Every structure is written in C-alpha cells, then in structure tokens.
Amino acid sequence: MNQKNTGRLSFFLDSVKNVYSIFLSMGRRAKKTKIFFLFSFLPVVIAFIIKFNQIFSGRGKIQGIYIFSNLIVVFYLQFLILILALFFGTSVASEETEGQTLIYLTTRPISKSAIVLGKYSAYTTLVILMMSVGVLLSFLILNVNNLGNFSLYKILLRDVVVLGLGLICYTAFFTFLGAFLKKSIIVGLVFSFGWENVIQYFPGSTQRFSIIHYLKSLLPAPRTGRFSFLMFRLEPSPTGTAIFMLFLITVIFLCLACILFSQKEYILED
Amino acid sequence: MKPIVETKNLSKWYGNVLGLSDVTLQIEPGITGILGPNGAGKSTFLKLITGQIKPNIGTVKIKGQKIWNNYRLFSIIGFCPEQDFFYEEITGWQFVTSLLKLHHFSESEVETRAQKALEIVELVEDKDRVIRSYSHGMRQRLKFAQAIAHDPEIIVLDEPLSGLDPLGRRKIIHLIKSYKGEGRTIIVSSHVLPEIEAMTKRIILIHQGKIFAQGDIHYIRDLIDTHPHIISIKCSNARQLASKFIQQDYVLKVHFSSSNDSLLIETNNRDKLFSLLPSLFIENKIEVDEITSPDDNLQAVFDYLVGK
Numbered sequence: 001m002n003q004k005n006t007g008r009l010s011f012f013l014d015s016v017k018n019v020y021s022i023f024l025s026m027g028r029r030a031k032k033t034k035i036f037f038l039f040s041f042l043p044v045v046i047a048f049i050i051k052f053n054q055i056f057s058g059r060g061k062i063q064g065i066y067i068f069s070n071l072i073v074v075f076y077l078q079f080l081i082l083i084l085a086l087f088f089g090t091s092v093a094s095e096e097t098e099g100q101t102l103i104y105l106t107t108r109p110i111s112k113s114a115i116v117l118g119k120y121s122a123y124t125t126l127v128i129l130m131m132s133v134g135v136l137l138s139f140l141i142l143n144v145n146n147l148g149n150f151s152l153y154k155i156l157l158r159d160v161v162v163l164g165l166g167l168i169c170y171t172a173f174f175t176f177l178g179a180f181l182k183k184s185i186i187v188g189l190v191f192s193f194g195w196e197n198v199i200q201y202f203p204g205s206t207q208r209f210s211i212i213h214y215l216k217s218l219l220p221a222p223r224t225g226r227f228s229f230l231m232f233r234l235e236p237s238p239t240g241t242a243i244f245m246l247f248l249i250t251v252i253f254l255c256l257a258c259i260l261f262s263q264k265e266y267i268l269e270d
Numbered sequence: 271m272k273p274i275v276e277t278k279n280l281s282k283w284y285g286n287v288l289g290l291s292d293v294t295l296q297i298e299p300g301i302t303g304i305l306g307p308n309g310a311g312k313s314t315f316l317k318l319i320t321g322q323i324k325p326n327i328g329t330v331k332i333k334g335q336k337i338w339n340n341y342r343l344f345s346i347i348g349f350c351p352e353q354d355f356f357y358e359e360i361t362g363w364q365f366v367t368s369l370l371k372l373h374h375f376s377e378s379e380v381e382t383r384a385q386k387a388l389e390i391v392e393l394v395e396d397k398d399r400v401i402r403s404y405s406h407g408m409r410q411r412l413k414f415a416q417a418i419a420h421d422p423e424i425i426v427l428d429e430p431l432s433g434l435d436p437l438g439r440r441k442i443i444h445l446i447k448s449y450k451g452e453g454r455t456i457i458v459s460s461h462v463l464p465e466i467e468a469m470t471k472r473i474i475l476i477h478q479g480k481i482f483a484q485g486d487i488h489y490i491r492d493l494i495d496t497h498p499h500i501i502s503i504k505c506s507n508a509r510q511l512a513s514k515f516i517q518q519d520y521v522l523k524v525h526f527s528s529s530n531d532s533l534l535i536e537t538n539n540r541d542k543l544f545s546l547l548p549s550l551f552i553e554n555k556i557e558v559d560e561i562t563s564p565d566d567n568l569q570a571v572f573d574y575l576v577g578k
Contacts, residue, residue: 022368100355108372109345265324
C-alpha cells in the first residue's frame with residue numbers, strides 16, 4: 001500500500017516538474033513576461049533619478065539605505081509585487097481557458113492539480129526573478145557610494161526574502177481567483193488596491209485579514225520620516241506567526257485552486 | 271469485437287441549449303466517422319468522450335473506465351481539437367516535445383517521438399519556426415502531430431480537414447487511413463459527407479443533438495440518392511438544354527431563371543444526370559458558364575430526411 005502511495009506521489013511530483021519546466025521555458029519567452037520585466041524596472045529608474053539628483057544637486061544627506069527601504073515599502077510591497085502576482089497568478093488558469101489551449105494539457109496523463117501546481121511554481125519563479133533583479137539594481141544604485149558596508153547586504157537579503165514570500169503568497173491567492181472567476185483581474189485589482197490597502201490600517205485584529213499585514217510584520221519597526229505613514233497603526237504579528245500565516249494562506253489557496261480546477265468544467269467557446 | 275468507447279443515455283445541455291440528447295452507442299476499433307451538419311452536436315460528443323466536459327445525464331466509458339477526471343486514460347488517447355488555438359510564441363518542435371514530456375517519456379524518447387510525428391505530418395523542415403508564422407494547413411498538421419506523437423490506441427479527430435486545401439486534405443485523409451490497419455480506434459468528425467466517405471464506411475449520423483442513424487455509409491448514400499436534387503446550370507442556350515432534359519425520366523422539374531440564362535433542374539438521380547451533361551453540352555454546342563448544386567450539403571439532406 002505504502003509503495004503504491006509512494007509511486008503515486010512520485011508520479012504526481014514528476015508531472016508537476018514537467019509542467020514547471022515547460023511553462024518556465026514558455027513563460028521566459030512570452031511577450032507578457034518581457035513587458036512586465038520592463039515594468040518591474042520602474043523603481044530602478046526612480047532610484048536612478050533620486051541618486052542622480054543627489055549627486056548633482058549636492059544634497060546627499062539622506063542615506064541610500066533609507067531611500068531603499070522606503071522604495072521597498074512604497075513601490076515593491078504595496079504595488080509591484082501585487083501587480084506581478086495578479087497578472088501571473090490569474091493567468092495560471094485563465095490563459096488556458098481564454099487562449100483555448102487547456103485542451104492540450106487536459107488530454108495528457110497528468111492530473112489537473114499537477115497542471116495548477118506546475119504552472120504556479122513556474123510563474124512564481126519568474127516573478128521572483130523579475131522582482132529580485134529590480135531590487136538588486138535599485139540597491140546598488142542607491143548605495144553606490146557605500147557598497148563596502150556589508151551590513152547593508154543583510155537588509156537587501158531580508159527585503160528580497162520578504163518580497164519573495166509576498167509573491168509566493170499573493171500568486172497562490174490569485175491562482176485561486178483565476179481558477180474561480182472569469183473576470184479575475186478586476187476582482188484582483190479591487191482586492192489589491194482596495195482590500196489590502198485599507199484593511200492593513202485597521203486597528204486591532206482586523207488588519208490580520210490582509211496578507212500585507214504579515215509581510216510588514218517581517219520588516220523592521222517604522223522609522224520616522226516622509227513615508228512612515230505607510231506603516232501607520234501596524235500592530236505587527238510575531239515573526240514566526242507571520243511566516244506561518246503566509247505559509248498557511250499559500251497552502252490553503254493552492255489547495256482550493258487545485259480542487260476547483262480539477263472539478264470545474266471549463267467550457268471553451270467554439 | 272469488444273467496444274472501445276461506450277456511451278449510455280448521454281445528454282449534455284449548455285444552459286437551455288441542448289448539446290446532445292440521450293446518446294447510447296458503442297464504438298469498436300477501426301475508423302468511425304461522426305457526420306452531421308454544423309451545430310449538430312459532433313464536437314459536444316467528442317468533448318464528452320475525451321473527458322473535456324461532464325455529461326448532465328448518462329455515462330461515457332473508454333475501455334470500461336469512466337473518462338471524466340481519469341487522466342491516466344490519456345496515455346492511450348490522442349485528441350486533435352477543431353479549434354485553431356496554440357501556444358503561438360513557441361516553435362512547432364517545442365510544442366510537440368513539450369506535450370510529449372507530459373507523457374513522462376525520457377528526454378531521448380521525447381525527441382525521437384517528436385521527430386517521427388513531425389516527419390509523418392511533413393513538418394520537419396518547418397519545426398523551428400514559431401507557430402504564429404505557420405499557415406492554416408501547417409497548423410492543422412501540427413495539431414494532428416501532437417495527437418499521434420505518443421502513439422495512442424484511440425485517436426479522436428474533430429473536423430481535421432476543415433479549412434484545408436485539396437492537397438492538404440488528401441494528405442490528412444491518407445494519414446488517417448494509414449492508422450486504420452494498426453488495430454487502433456479512430457473517431458473522426460466532419461460535416462462533409464465525401465470527406466468521411468474517403469476515410470471510412472462506418473458512420474454515425476448526428477442531427478440536432480441526437481443519433482439519427484448509424485452503420486454502413488451505403489445506407490446514407492442510398493438515402494441521399496432518393497433525395498430530389500436541384501442542379502443549377504448557367505449556359506448560353508438554356509431553353510435548348512431544357513428541352514433535352516425534359517425527355518429524361520429521372521428529371522422531375524425544369525425551371526428557368528428570370529433572366530433566362532440559367533435553368534434549375536430537379537432530379538431524383540443526380541449521378542445519372544451528371545454523367546449525361548458532358549455529351550449534351552458537346553452535341554448541342556452549348557457554352558457553360560457555371561454548374562452549381564444549391565442543396566448539395568448535409569444540412570439539406572438532413573432537412574429532407576427529417577421531413578422539413
């Protein structure tokens with residue numbers, strides 16, 4: 001019995017791996033990826049302008065790492081990772097139904113859950129890579145005169161990990177949304193810039209109903225400054241709880257996406 | 271012979287629209303043609319037997335197993351969909367190898383099988399071009415390649431000849447027939463009778479979501495032959511030609527167009543009338559501009575058969 005289960009698991013994992021490698025390769029070439037890769041360079045451009053201005057205006061009092069931390073919260077955490085996760089997560093299911101290519105996948109000896117998990121993993125890898133390149137470049141530009149300070153790299157690593165966790169969690173949620181709804185992008189935008197941006201500022205336990213609450217809990221306490229209001233009223237969860245909750249949300253929404261995708265009948269238009 | 275595909279009281283609705291109604295049949299190895307006019311329910315039937323959609327009522331079994339969510343069965347099934355949709359940004363080679371990988375073949379086997387499938391459909395030379403740049407015929411052949419690449423026992427082809435030029439059509443028909451001798455089950459749909467006729471004698475007629483008839487193709491041929499047929503001839507001397515036709519006992523009626531340059535002939539023996547035409551034209555020195563058959567389509571035949 002155990003051997004049979006092990007065989008099934010290894011067959012399933014092999015299916016996930018195959019789907020992953022196919023869609024990682026396809027995703028790399030996709031026009032959508034190229035567009036979003038360019039889009040993810042927006043904070044790099046902003047970092048460049050800020051640094052350029054600092055150097056040539058002679059007003060370089062503000063530390064590069066301080067600007068970098070604000071860039072992470074303002075552009076990455078509250079905007080870019082949401083956009084990347086939304087467009088790649090929802091497309092796990094919707095690009096197959098809208099593009100009518102689903103038929104090529106569902107007539108193969110692989111489970112529908114393997115399709116969801118394989119595509120999710122491939123697209124999450126892509127968005128994490130896109131985000132990491134932008135974050136690294138922004139960091140290098142903003143700290144160009146302080147690159148010998150190794151303590152700064154710890155901050156870089158922490159921020160990349162937090163954003164990566166955010167992408168893993170949000171992409172799982174949007175994968176579920178894409179499998180569930182036809183107009184998932186609109187609902188996803190409302191969730192991203194409505195729910196997430198509002199609920200996180202609610203006092204007490206209410207803010208714990210947003211994913212961003214757990215991500216912000218992993219970042220250091222807010223400093224005073226121009227953008228400190230973005231951490232306003234944050235009552236952070238302990239680090240362990242935050243990581244556990246992000247993991248739990250990811251697992252729950254991926255399971256729901258798999259169940260839904262397996263049971264739902266996608267009728268492709270003739 | 272043991273049936274490969276079995277359906278029992280199979281019914282499917284799309285909201286209030288009936289897709290298929292109470293279909294009970296068995297399909298054995300060999301080529302089976304699913305014939306019916308557009309919108310008759312052919313694609314719905316094929317989607318049901320390949321587990322793409324769930325039946326509202328009834329069951330579908332492939333080799334005795336239910337098909338819905340039974341992904342393991344797809345190691346023996348190849349499906350060529352009617353819709354012309356692809357992952358446009360990859361090459362033909364990448365398309366076929368990617369789908370073969372999902373069959374858990376080794377890397378070398380994937381390449382061997384992809385090469386063989388693309389050779390069969392004569393796409394080897396164009397395998398490294400992106401699919402977006404393929405012609406319609408090439409895309410049809412690529413769809414066929416992905417359906418046969420894993421060497422399936424059951425091949426389901428939904429309108430594989432649609433939109434192809436005569437040469438492309440001949441190639442695909444030849445390919446389909448070449449699989450017949452290998453003990454496989456091939457189910458192919460079309461709304462064009464001569465296409466099905468060129469591939470098989472065993473047909474299932476679908477009309478308005480129901481199985482109208484099934485069996486040997488001669489049966490439907492006989493039905494068609496008794497169907498009064500209208501032929502339109504546009505020529506230089508329509509009146510003279512009409513006088514010749516009126517003497518034939520298989521010509522039921524002759525009408526003239528308002529401009530008197532063409533005539534409509536109603537016959538109950540289309541083949542005999544067509545064989546007479548060349549000699550009539552030559553003997554009477556009649557110049558012909560056009561010969562058409564306004565109701566030479568399956569819909570007209572079905573309308574006649576169901577007594578509309």
